[in-house]
Amino acid sequence: MLGMSGIAAGFGILMLALILGYTLAHGIAYLNLDLLTQSAKPAGEIGGGIRNEIIGTFMLVALASLMAIPVGLMAGIFLSDFGNTRVASGVRFAADILAGVPSIVVGVFAYAIVVRPMHAYSALAGGVALAIIMVPVVARTAEESLRLVPNSMREAALALGITRWRAVVGVVIPGALTGIATGVLLSVARVAGETAPLIFTALGSFFGFQGLLQPIGALPLLIYNYALSPYSDQNQQAWAAAFLLVLMILGISILVRWVSRRRHT
Amino acid sequence: MKASAPELTKDHAKGGIPRRHWRIGDRIFSNLTLVFAMAVVGILIGMIIALNIDALPAIRKFGPAFIWSLSWDPVKESFGALPAVYGTLLSSAISLIIAIPISLGAAIFLVELAPAWIRAPGSFLIEMLAAIPSVIIGLWGLFVLVPFVRSPIEQWLGSRLGFLPFFQGPPFGVGFLAAGIILAIMVIPIITAMSRDVMRAVPASQREAMLALGATRWEMIRRAVLPYCRSGLVGAVILGLGRALGETMAVTMVIGNSYALTASLFSPGATIASKIASEFSEATGDVFIGSLVELALVLFAVTLAVNVVARLLVWRMTVVKTTRE
Numbered sequence: 001m002l003g004m005s006g007i008a009a010g011f012g013i014l015m016l017a018l019i020l021g022y023t024l025a026h027g028i029a030y031l032n033l034d035l036l037t038q039s040a041k042p043a044g045e046i047g048g049g050i051r052n053e054i055i056g057t058f059m060l061v062a063l064a065s066l067m068a069i070p071v072g073l074m075a076g077i078f079l080s081d082f083g084n085t086r087v088a089s090g091v092r093f094a095a096d097i098l099a100g101v102p103s104i105v106v107g108v109f110a111y112a113i114v115v116r117p118m119h120a121y122s123a124l125a126g127g128v129a130l131a132i133i134m135v136p137v138v139a140r141t142a143e144e145s146l147r148l149v150p151n152s153m154r155e156a157a158l159a160l161g162i163t164r165w166r167a168v169v170g171v172v173i174p175g176a177l178t179g180i181a182t183g184v185l186l187s188v189a190r191v192a193g194e195t196a197p198l199i200f201t202a203l204g205s206f207f208g209f210q211g212l213l214q215p216i217g218a219l220p221l222l223i224y225n226y227a228l229s230p231y232s233d234q235n236q237q238a239w240a241a242a243f244l245l246v247l248m249i250l251g252i253s254i255l256v257r258w259v260s261r262r263r264h265t
Numbered sequence: 266m267k268a269s270a271p272e273l274t275k276d277h278a279k280g281g282i283p284r285r286h287w288r289i290g291d292r293i294f295s296n297l298t299l300v301f302a303m304a305v306v307g308i309l310i311g312m313i314i315a316l317n318i319d320a321l322p323a324i325r326k327f328g329p330a331f332i333w334s335l336s337w338d339p340v341k342e343s344f345g346a347l348p349a350v351y352g353t354l355l356s357s358a359i360s361l362i363i364a365i366p367i368s369l370g371a372a373i374f375l376v377e378l379a380p381a382w383i384r385a386p387g388s389f390l391i392e393m394l395a396a397i398p399s400v401i402i403g404l405w406g407l408f409v410l411v412p413f414v415r416s417p418i419e420q421w422l423g424s425r426l427g428f429l430p431f432f433q434g435p436p437f438g439v440g441f442l443a444a445g446i447i448l449a450i451m452v453i454p455i456i457t458a459m460s461r462d463v464m465r466a467v468p469a470s471q472r473e474a475m476l477a478l479g480a481t482r483w484e485m486i487r488r489a490v491l492p493y494c495r496s497g498l499v500g501a502v503i504l505g506l507g508r509a510l511g512e513t514m515a516v517t518m519v520i521g522n523s524y525a526l527t528a529s530l531f532s533p534g535a536t537i538a539s540k541i542a543s544e545f546s547e548a549t550g551d552v553f554i555g556s557l558v559e560l561a562l563v564l565f566a567v568t569l570a571v572n573v574v575a576r577l578l579v580w581r582m583t584v585v586k587t588t589r590e
Contacts, residue, residue: 001483002378008370009379009387012457015450016394019405074301082295083302094306100572101312101565102511104538108545108561112315121546132308139305164287165294193398196513196538200546220400220514227404227518235408242401253396257389 020246027243030236040206046233050241052208056123056217057245059209060202061192063127064134069184071131072138076180079139080146081154081168092140099136106132107197115201123209123216126202130191137187145179146172182256189252193245195220219245316562323555331559337524337540339548344556346537346563348524352441353536353564356516357509359445360452365502367449368456375457376464377486388461395454403518406447411438411519414446419531430528439521442530447515452505459504459579463497464490500578507571511564513538537564 034049041048075095079088110129115121149172157167173180195218198204203215204225210216219241226238284292317324323331323344334345375387415438426432467490475489476482491498521533522543535543537560548554 005370005374005378008367009374009391011367012371012391012394012453013387015453016390016397018409019394019397019402019450022405022409023401071301071304074298075305078295078298078302082298087299087302091302091305094309096576097569097572098305098309100507100568102513102538102568104511104513104541105312105316105561105565105568108319108541108558109312109315111545112319112558113311116319135305135308139302164291166290168294189396193400195398195400196542199542203546220398223400223404224514224518227400227407238404242404245398246401249396249398250393253393 020250023239023242023246026239027241027246030240031243035237035240039208043229043231043234048237050219050222050237050244052206053217053219053222053241054244055208056202056205057192057219059123059216060126060130060198060218061188063123063212064130064191065184065188067127067131068134068138068187072135072183072187073142073180075135075139076142076146077168077173079143081172092143095136095139098132099140102196103129103133103194104196107199107201110197110201118213120213121201121203121215122213123202124212126198126216126218129197129201130194133191133194133197134187137190138183141183141186142176142180145176145183148179149175178259182260185252185256189249189256192252193220193249195224199224312565316558316565320555320559320562322551323559326552327556331556332563335526339550339553342550342552344552346560348526349535349537349540349560350563351526352444352520352534353510353538353567355441355530355534356444356448356520356536357506359441359530360448360509361502361506363446363449364452364456364505368453368501368505369460369498371453371457372460372464373486373490375461377482377490388458391454391457393454394450395458399451399512399514400518402447402451403515406443406515406519410446411443414438414443418442423531431530434527434529434531436531437521437533439519440529440531440533441520444516444520444534444536445530447519448509448512451512451515452509455508456501456505459501460494460498463494463501463579466497467493496578496581500575500581503571503575504579507568507575510571511538511568513542517542537561 034047036049036054037051038047038049039052040050075091079091083091107129110125110132114125114128118125153171153175154167157171158164162170198218198221202218202221204217204221205215206217208217223238223241223245226234226241229235229238284295287295326342327334327344331344331346332350333347334343335347336343336345337348338344371391375384375391379387415436419432419436419438419442422432423434423436471489471493472485475485480488516536517539520535520539522535522539523533524535524540525532527534541557541560541564545554545557548557
C-alpha cells in the first residue's frame with residue numbers, strides 16, 4: 001500500500017512531464033521568426049503568424065490588471081487594516097465565492113454587462129471578464145501579505161505622529177510589496193491562459209489592437225480555434241502558440257516561487 | 266480588569282480612538298477602502314442579478330421544465346438542460362473516480378513517506394500541473410489523449426467489459442470518458458495540494474501515539490492520520506469537484522459536443538460549460554441566448570453550493586490546525 005502512494009505521486013508528475021514535454025517539444029519545432037512577426041493569413045494558406053494574438057494577450061492582461069489591481073489592493077487594505085470583523089468576513093467570503101465561480105460564467109456575466117448594452121464584442125469586455133477573475137486573487141493575497149507586516153511597524157509609524165492612511169501607504173504597503181507583487185503576478189499567470197471568458201467577449205480578431213471597443217485576438221483563443229481547424233498548418237501554429245503561452249505562464253509561476261522562497265529564508 | 270484586556274489590544278491596533286474622532290484624511294481613506302471592498306461583494310451580487318435578467322426569456326418560456334427537458338432545437342426554439350446537466354455530472358464523476366485514489370496517494374506520499382528532499386520539489390511539480398492553462402491541456406487531449414483513449418483504452422474496455430451498458434458502442438475517442446480523464450488530470454493537483462495541507466495539520470502526537478502502540482506506518486496512516494482529517498479530505502475532494510463541474514475549455518475540446526442522453530461512456534456528449542462555450546457566440550434570439558444564460562445560472566448555483574460546502578469543511582480543519590500550533 002505504501003508503494004502505491006509513491007506511484008500515485010509519480011503519476012501526477014508523469015502527467016505534467018507528458019503534457020509539458022509534448023507541448024514544448026512540439027511547439028518549438030513549429031516556432032520561427034515569421035510566426036512571431038507576421039499577422040495571420042486566411043485559413044488554408046500556408047504561413048502567416050501570431051503576432052497580433054501575442055499583442056492581444058498583452059493588451060487584455062494589461063487592461064484587466066489596470067482594472068483589477070486597484071480594486072483588489074484597496075479591498076485587501078480594507079480587510080487587513082480597516083475592516084471590522086463582521087463586514088470583513090463577509091467580504092472575505094464573497095471574494096472566496098467569486099474565486100470559485102467558473103470562468104465561463106464570468107464570461108457570460110461580462111457579456112451581459114458590457115457586450116449586450118454596447119451591442120459589440122470588444123477588448124474592453126474581455127478585459128472586464130479577466131479583471132473579475134483577478135480581483136479576488138489580488139484581494140486575498142494582498143490581505144495576507146499586509147497582515148504579515150508586524151503591528152509594531154504600524155504603531156511605530158503612528159507614534160511618530162503621522163496619520164493612519166499615511167502609515168498604511170508609506171509604511172505598511174512598502175513592507176508588503178513583495179507579497180502583493182507575488183499575488184498580482186500569480187493572477188496575471190492565471191488570466192493570461194484563460195480562454196472561456198474571452199470567446200464571447202473579446203471574440204478574437206486577426207487584426208490586432210484596433211481600439212478598446214473593437215474585438216481583439218488572444219493566444220488562448222487562437223489555440224482553441226486553430227486546434228479545431230482542419231488545416232494542419234493551423235494545428236501547428238496552435239502548438240507554437242501553446243509553447244509561448246506555457247513558457248510565459250510557467251516562467252511567471254517559477255519566478256513567483258523563487259521570489260517568495262527567498263523572502264521566507 | 267482582565268476581561269477587558271483583549272478589547273483593549275484590539276482597539277489599540279486600530280489606534281485606540283473611536284473612528285468618529287479620526288482625522289478627516291483617515292476617514293476618507295478608510296471609507297475608500299470600504300467602497301472597493303464592497304465592490305467585490307457588488308460584483309458577486311451583480312452577477313446573480315445580471316444572469317437572472319438575461320435568462321428571463323428562457324425562464325418565462327420554459328419554467329422549471331427547462332431542467333428536465335431533453336431537446337435543444339434553435340430552429341423551433343425549444344431548449345432543455347438535462348443532457349448538459351447529465352454530461353456535467355457524469356464527466357465530473359468519472360474524473361473523481363480516477364482522481365481521488367491518485368490524489369490521496371500522492372498526498373500521503375508527500376506528507377508521510379517522501380524523504381525531505383523530495384517533498385518540496387514534488388509538491389512544486391504537482392502544483393505546476395495546475396498552472397497549465399485549460400486550453401493547452403485541451404490541445405494535448407485532442408491530439409494525444411483522444412487517439413490513445415480510442416485505442417487501446419476503449420477497445421480494451423469494450424472487449425472485456427462490453428456487457429455493461431457503460432462500455433458499449435463504437436470507440437469514438439472523443440466523449441465522456443476522454444472528458445473524464447482530462448478533468449481528472451486537472452483536478453489531481455487541486456485535491457493533492459488541499460489534502461496535503463489538511464494531512465499536515467494532523468498533530469504529530471497522533472502519529473507518535475499510534476506508532477508507540479506498535480502500529481506499522483501504513484496502520485498509523487490508516488487508523489490515525491486519515492480518520493483525524495477525514496472532513497478536511499472530503500472538503501478537498503469537493504473543492505476538486507467544484508473545479509471539475511465548471512471546467513470549460515479542455516472538456517469542450519475532447520467531449521465531442523453532441524446533445525444526447527446515453528449510458529455509454531464512449532459516446533460524445535456535452536457539459537453545461539461546453540455547451541455555453543461552443544454556442545454562445547453564435548446564438549441568436551432572446552430565447553436561445555436566454556437558455557444558454559440559464560445554463561450558466563444552473564452551473565453558477567451548483568458550483569456555489571459545492572464551494573461553500575468545501576470551504577466550510579476545509580476551514581474547520583485549518584482552524585483546528587491554528588489552535589493547536
